[in-house]
Amino acid sequence: MSTPSLTALTPAHGQSSGLRSITVAREDLDPRTGLLEYVVRDDAHTWIRRGGGLVGYGEITRFTVTGPDRFTRAQDWWRRELAGAEVLDELGIPGSGLIAFGSFAFSKTSPHASRLIVPEVVVGCTEGRSWLTYITRDPEAELSAAAAEAALAAWLLEPAADRSPSPGDRLAPGVLTEDQYTRAVAEGVEHVRRGELSKLVLARDIVAELERPIATAHVLRELAVRYEDCWTYAVDGLIGSTPEMLIKVENNTAEARVLAGTLDRADAPADDPGYAERVLAGSEKQLHEHQIAIDSLTETLAPFTSSMTSHSEPFVLQLPNVWHLASDVTARLTADDDGHVPTSLALVQALHPTAAVCGTPTTVAGALIRELEHLQRGPYAGPVGWIDAGGNGEWGIALRGAVIETPTRVRLYAGCGIVEGSTPEAELAETWSKFRPMIEALGIRR
Template sequence: MTSQLSDAVGAQAAGAIPQLRSITIQRPAMSEHGLLDYLTRDDSLVWSRHGQGTIGFGQVARFDASGPERFALAHAWWDALAEAADVQDPLKAPGTGLIAYGAFAFSFSSTYSSRLIVPRIVVGRNENASWITYTVAEPDVVLSADAAEAELASLLDGYSPERELGVGTDKLVDGQISETDYKDAVRKGISIIDSGAVTKLVLARDAVAELGTPIAVAQVLRQLALRYNDCWTYSVDGLIGATPEMLVRVRGDVAEARVLAGTLDRETAPRGDSRYAHRMLLEDEKQRHEHQLAIDSLTDQLGPLASGMEAPEEPFVLELPNVWHLASDVKASLAARADGSVPSVLDLVEVFHPTAAVCGTPTKEAGRILRELEGMDRGPYAGPVGWIDTRGNGEFGIALRGGVIESPTSVRLYAGCGIVAASEPAAELAESWAKMRPMREALGI
């Protein structure tokens, strides 16, 4: 860490490192619904897929950062917090013990504040066990299974109300970019690609859901988790959604990523054509080209950090309720550093973000162009969202298929599309609407 960054960490974190105490207790197996039984409060922190993951309640510590050093600042704060904490964790599994949920801005120039949040109570479940983690900052609070369960029961009693969907004055309106402006931006992007400046741009747009009654966040998250169970449902401090794309998962010395690039709307697919997705994605030159750019970008970044890597030669078609994607799963053994440690999930998040799949190729030049061409602040859209534990394990997806709650009755939705030389503005606009469909359905719009 540079002396300048160390000074910045010291200035931001001075007096802000609480002495946390944390205990994890194994619990009886959950029901078949898994974590959904605990998704009852609008203010929960959520990371869940296939009924596994974690749900957090309350907040005992928090760190906010912005600018180009946001990842390093958050990483340094987390390391200091973990070093000072007293953690009792007999399970020692990824996600047990002290954890923090994180959401980071897509761009260093964003006005959105990147954040790490440590919850007071965490309920978790994996393929082998269920658990509860209880974390406190007060020195006189007794850490015990009974105290943890009593606080959880009290929290669950305060469940949030649901709302009737599809009625009233709910509507979707233009965001910072209208449909016409978006198609114009796509045309300009194609011209830039034709000039040879970049080979791919991922252009995003937004729309605002204006609701007649306050949003029921827990209800929306349950809808997403049930309909899109192959995605990672997330909720971190007003950022909600269900992403199909894993930026990076770290478990010990193994890193994994799921790369998506290439999209086909299922709503417009012909009935009875079983090979439609295969033909339109796997056999389409434009889709395969877009996907290969994303794969090459990831493997180039991961290569220097790995002692071995598994990257498939052929992608597969990922089937979701709203779209099909070309997808590839990449797995790598992380190389040990000079001190014997391996990179943590936050180390890799900083290296990988932004990927070609959400920015373009080459990413640095694409990012510069997007800041001029898109005409909006993405905030946390397409930024990393997920969690980290004190052993460096964690999972961070890319914040896609979601939105940001801006008021009790206003949610800003985002979607982006990969633009290459063969792109068509009208088709890209239609694809963006398909990618907003999960949130529109969950909100009842």
């Protein structure tokens, strides 16, 4: 794996060419709802967890790219945009000032265009502090609090309508039928048993066909409320609520949340409070899968850090649809010989794809994925999130989500980690548990 560029991103102040922005503090967010009150447009860019995060409107500019160097080229473009930017930011905290929302293809061979998008207006909130950012390319535009508020008001004039489920809404098979998927899992297990790899992640898709256009904002609010411990995202038609943080960078500290090991809550006994802990933490198969994911992350992250801490034992993360074995990793980033600390996007390049969404070794797993899945993952299981002008950012893995292909056609994805102890029937059932967040948010009865 090549080493990513570690050059820090620093905007040039006081210049009038290129991007211009102003960020001002705000105090009007309702603490009960946070940013949810701003998730009112179907075309908004969204990154929310527990009411905090970022909601963006509009588009000032974008960069699209394909290929194995997509992360490097995207970071180079962002650096060029920042070099000529004029930035007024009275907060100076991660996520304020100039930012770009991003979504990247899972595979380096994918024809799907990875993208960074700079919005016109961003409302942000973290740890009780909220702000408004206005971005423009107009050299004559006024950069003021009043101009920012006026731009926001214009975007909020016509909120999207909610959508009630229709009787004709239905789920259709994707590229693989259920039988084809179980056969693919069985083949994957045989590859593991022969010692070709220790873990393989195989995904499948289903299609939601709707009678009326999807109400994206409504779906996102449903996800954010039901899955408040997840990161609810929307970037250019990619939507979902991921429980897995690939990497978060804030003031030279990196954090990640690794999930591997899943237990469906649908059939859990109601009178057994220790059920999830016993079944997950007591399963050699689940612990083995989790350890592979942890080792993959920490070994890749180590060259960029001066210290790293993680749980000695995984904890059980409880979500409305499933339980996961989870581990949080925190690392102090170290500067290279030139004094530059890696940006969030540089770390994304180093870490993706992880064992949690690909397998290990990743080169062997990636080739098997292309052979056995028979589908284009596109942005599914790829990095999704944001980066700011200081290189800070949050990048989740695009899981528990879907791609809006047309206003009435939505493709859902789910995948499972295949190890030697996997059984095709259990993995198929696990995909349905992972489809459940999007199916319920869409209001479809299965």
